[in-house]
Amino acid sequence: MAENPQAPAQATRPLSPHLTIYRWPVTMMTSITHRATGMALTVGALILAWWLVAISNGLDGGYQTFMALAASPLGMLVLFGATWSLAYHFFNGIRHLAWDLGYGFDKKLAERNSVIIFALSFLSALIIFAIVWTGHGGYLQ
């Protein structure tokens, strides 16, 4: 049987390019990171709930366990991730609000701001950890 001349040429049809095709501009990185940090912070809300519940259990009610886990290497890694995620989502969120008002769409400016937001978020997380590590936290007791 001869080939059907009306067979759809599905295999050769061009497809819309996706993440794996594009060269990654920094603005694409910030967009994806905003979404990823948002998802991470949603899961991270469990840490906040755990912290508050541990406090509410009163003296010897699990708060010391929470604090000991938070000070363990894995705990500090998780908390650093949460701190950086919150800092990043905070700074890039402000940029999103500015975009919604119509500011900051210039290509060069958006690229420059993307680099600033990455740098600022890491710097903030590092400064917060430095404050806590050097014992300058805990001023609310």
Added chain:
Amino acid sequence: MKSLQTPLHRVKGLGSSHSGTGHFWRERITAAALVPLSLWFGYVAIGLSGTTTSAPLQFFAQPVNAILMASFVVISLYHAALGVQVVIDDYIHSPGMKIFLFLMVRLFVIATGSACLIALLRISVF
């Protein structure tokens, strides 16, 4: 030809999307509210780091602090549910799975939020 839409459906003017700009707007309103609340939360989290139990107990026993923390919890979880909904909308295409995941996200934020609020009530009221 006479439209098959009900008069209510037509007057709402939302078509097959079922919703308008409400979701977008709520995401922005909660984001704006979270700008000062997140700064306050950071101040509190650092301020209570490395303390014994009595420090956070006394801190959240103050009504102002309990109310601010409750606001941060509720608004951030609401914002989270709205945000995760967009991610599900983007990547899940089967309507049944989409609705199931929406319900799971809401269950998660309501359960997590309730735990936080009950904890704050236990500290500040009882």
